[in-house]
Amino acid sequence: MPTQPDKETQDSARDPAEYAQVLDTVPESEPAPKQDTVGEFLFQIFCAVIFLGMIGLVFYNAMLRYLFSSSYPPSEEWARFLFIYITFFGSIEAFYRKKHIAVDMFVDMLHGVSRKTVEIIASLVGMAVVGVLLWGGVVYVMSTYDQESVSTGVNMTFIYGTLPIMAAAALIIQLRDFIALLRRPVSEFEKA
Template identity: 30%
Template sequence: MKSLFLSLDRALTGLSLALACALLVVISCLGIWQVAARFIFEQPSSWTEEFMRRLLIWMVALGVVVAFRQGSLVSVDLMLRVSKGRWRTVIRSIISATSLAFLSVLAWQGFILVERTRFQTFASIDISMAWAYAALPVAAVLAIVAVIAHHLDPHNDELATAQ
């Protein structure tokens, strides 16, 4: 069961990282197009800035999933560095439980926000605001999987290289 869960996590984390990288490429291309349209063609694009903002929200949300999996949790790293054995396990459990509580609230409230904004559209692009706000619950659910996977199979890359 643990190996199946960790396999699912590897797939989700890999997909999140790949999508975040792809979104960075798309955002960069849109930014270049926006500058070219404004200064070279003298026809400013009305939709690129708005679209880039929404894609940036998704990129960051997907990047957070990868950060949670790698153990880049918002935590008291000093306590983890100085603790050993059982005490370290207790601290890690508290950090994981706190992260899971936060992400659960974020997912729940994110679903409510998506539901409330599903009929509203952005001014310059005719897309529902729910698509942008959906990044919150989607990333929260994926991050919950990442936190559980990190708790089961910790990757402490940042902790090992911290000074």
């Protein structure tokens, strides 16, 4: 029965050119992620503080209910306000980093002029929707400028104002991406 040479013998018998070819086919490591700017970093800190504040208030109120069978009503309202803030400011982050939900199964099957056309139409529709959201947000804020919250007495403009802020930021980001989309040559639109 013939014996098979052990692994070390096989490796030493290989041609050095074969090793070089293997080394050339090894994919390079992915490039290091781009470092955030100071503004991006501060925005992330801002969002983290809002999120941790919301969690802290909910935990504080839960402990009060569990240990003392009572609660502090303003903490529930502040937690709700912070939830609104983290939702809309988190949406700005998602738009900026292109991490929002998108269904691109159909677009990925296209290439060339057809793909660029579909992406242009999708961008225009997206900007129109965000424009309507901005307009509706401004109208809503204007209708609530004289309302105050029940427990904390906070003017609701400061709470509901996050909607038009988010919509305006998303519109600016989409407009920037739309201009970049128009400038991209058709040859760069390939099937995914």
